[in-house]
Amino acid sequence: DAGVIQSPRHEVTEMGQEVTLRCKPISGHNSLFWYRQTMMRGLELLIYFNNNVPIDDSGMPEDRFSAKMPNASFSTLKIQPSEPRDSAVYFCASSYRGRGLAGGPISGYNEQFFGPGTRLTVL
């Protein structure tokens, strides 16, 4: 298994430019998470999807950030316009969350597998 794939691995851009980060989750996983890691704030959850639907975006810092998951094998995190304070490492993670007989999600633990991250520098 290739694991979670993120691209690009490194991105350097100038303030005001649009930045798009990409993530391919592990095949068969149906939950996807975007995290941001900074020295000041550590690891923060930005948004997560379940079955391609955004469930909780309360961690998205502001309207400049948006995330999409058009299908089960691809997600993007976009920053427009970018600012120097957006400089961070952005991680994508995926997990599998099963469904019970009634169709609702099964509670319990589902391990999250992390990608290698995208290091974003906004000048």
Added chain:
Amino acid sequence: AQSVTQLDSQVPVFEEAPVELRCNYSSSVSVYLFWYVQYPNQGLQLLLKYLSGSTLVESINGFEAEFNKSQTSFHLRKPSVHISDTAEYFCAVSPVTGGGNKLTFGTGTQLKVEL
């Protein structure tokens, strides 16, 4: 809501010495507990987890952690560290029910093993 506190941002230790990385958490609901490890320029890897049952959990590379409910702690220990253990270690929690398996992380502890 949950919060995780890792008081030690850096822990230097000599090779073959024991080490303890501290983790305390706060939560109004029951949680699962985790330790993740991040090697330089890599993503996070799950080191060990507590879900239920025995409060002492172990990893395959000699780390162990003990869940202490009364002290709301989940400290990570290793009796004898190796150079290859140099990495950043993150403690995390996730609510047992609800929350969609969201992880709340501590700020991390940089373990530096020296010869």
